[in-house]
Amino acid sequence: MVSTVNSASRPGYGQLLRTPRALSFVLPGFAARQPFAMLTMSIVLLVQHTTGSFGTAGAVAAVAGVSMALFAPQNGKLADRFGQSAVLVPGVLVNAASVIALAALALADAPLWALFAAAVPVGISVPQVGPMVRARWAAVLDKPEQQPLTQTAAAFESVTDELTFVVGPVLATALCTWVHPGAGLATQAVLTLAGGLLFAAQRDTQPKPHGALAGHARAEHVSAFSIAGVRVLAVALLGIGSVFGGMQVALTAFAEEAGQPGVNGLLYGIFAGGNMLAGIACGAIAWKVGPRRRLLVGYTVLALAASTLWTVHSVALFAVVGLLMGMSIAPALITGFTLVEALVPATARTEAFTLLTGAVALGQAAAVTLAGRLADAHGASAGFLVPMAGTVLALLTLVALRSRLVPASKGRTVARGVGHRVPVAVD
Template sequence: MKSYLAVLGSPGAWRFLAPAFLARLPYAMLQLGILLLVQWSTGSYGAAGIAAAAAAVTQALVGPQTGRLADRYGQPKVLIPQVVVHAATLGALLVLASSHASAIVLAVVSALAGGSMPQVGSMVRTRWAHLLGGSGKLGTAFALESITDELTFTLAPVLLVAISTGFSPVWALLVALVMVVAGTVMFAAVRKGAPEPMPVRVRSQGGVLRMRGVAVLAVAFVALGTVFGSLQVGITSSTATLGQAAAAGPIYAAFSGASFVGGILYGTLRWRIGAPVRLVGAIGLLSAATVALIFAGSIPLLYGGAAMAGFVIAPAVITGYTLVETLIPAEVRTEAFTWLNGSIGLGIATGATVAGQLVDRFGSSLAFLVPPVTTGLAALLVLVFLRSLKPATDRSPTREPASIA
């Protein structure tokens, strides 16, 4: 654990890590919170699913644009206006849901709330890259960030459901609103680790996605996101079919816990194999591991399959973030990290939607068909474009970005 202690002991790190954690919990609560809120307001799961998907899609599309602005003008100048807009739109959504507005109106406002969500997680990674770039500690810092993501996505649903059950989804999202405003404002006020604004000189119509290897990683991260989304649906439907619906939470916790352990172990290792090859291997192993869930006809097998998948997914995510930092210039770090974050969110929404349709038509076990297919295709894609994931010798900010090939 010395490598983690060395990273956490970086001067001033806790000053931005603590408020960032507070701001990131609501990020993990938003999609499920909107689902519960709109279903509570309209009585329709269909309307709730559309509203939650709208929030996820706008978050995935708008997030990188705010990341670009943060790179150019500095994090505080983007975060403060963004959290004001988010507070206004999420507050409006709570008022409209309480007054039982139409499903269309709720979906539109949900999209606005998702698109205005502060991208604090990407900005934390940017600060680590600014503080530790070239020191050999950056891989461990990104492992720490993936562990933090797992922790927030484990704690947030528990907190959200507890408040929703005890009071109402309105109160649950109101608590999330207070946390995101407080955490974001405190994070923006901390200057330690925040890079200075830099003029963006990427000469390409496609921007960061046209840069060497970034689009490949974004597509791979969509596939990784489908694992999270489809497992949520598959585990829930399978445990209900087996007559043990209450086991869904602990089984998904086993997935998250195994990912937590896998991330910790991965971050302590020093690899001789290059990161592009490690990424192919991790995604390929994930595809193989998730096949077991298709045939998991009992609760113990579901526990085992979920744990195997979780143990492998964290190394894949960590490697992807480490790779993208080597492929892009410092002036577009936040935008690049936000593309990967948004890709995971888009994958979660896609995986949950496709898995839900498969469950409705063919049965619960078919939800588990999504992860091996999507990750298998992603592993093949990364293998085909492996050369594009090897850093170019010239990483100057003004170089012309390469295509994904």
């Protein structure tokens, strides 16, 4: 099916950023999401330093990741209902304090149960800034004539996410390796507090809470998780999370095996840089194929690329493979978030975005734990089997349940805010 956006009307990033009020939340949003990209790597490096075990480090990071994944949809639901700032301000305060507590316990050689206990509030309180920014784009672009900008906004957000994942792991590695093992988490706490409060202060661009939406104050709320297509997308993003988690731990082990322990941040940056470059390209292309088909094709390429990681044994070759691997993620990730626009009503959009972000975190947490144990027992190559398994299983699910990714309305329209509907191409 041909997309409703053609080459003549395809807007670029410049036009997107000229949208009124856009920069007021884009810039602080970028600063506020940076700490999330540092968290897993900072935990892994600190706990591995204090315990000597990748498996233990991965388990502690996994507890934080699972806690985040379980609470993220509730975080989004609360933001939809009460407003983003009301949820974000207490969240960043709790997160900063929890991160400092976890770092202090790790440096004090606290028992493993204490590290697990400290990791729970760290994960629960992770600020869901990325989903909140996406929800703000959806609110700002909530007019029929701005429909072509939604795909550009999805691509822009993917690029922004990947830019943070280029900077975050490299910064965390540099701080933990060259400054102090706990410096990564300390910096993460400071950035969370400063960036989160600055973003929360931009109240005029946040989506209106349910009670403030005219005509929706007494409307029945639809949970994002009750939508079959969202559950299918969550499985897809679980697979993408397995790539992020498996790569972070297995890359650390790979760099140590190669005798270059500081190169893991650089290699992960190359991987994330490939994702960012592909994201830029995805946002610039005038697609003639709908997002559902693009998701299936992109995910197939991702699974094939992930299946080669365990065969790589040199730093130089991994830089090349990692770049290609990163470039295969962006098309799948962008189209997954784009489909949310077609599947989910406006009143559940932040919840949907946080549900998908939580799925990434859950996949990452499981991968960090499994890859860490495999790397401890059998070396880095075994750790790279985790991204392969995660993406292949998710691809099989996508293929089997692809019909669930079509909006339920017969006219293939989806609500865009209040009072009007616009056509959405999905094939």
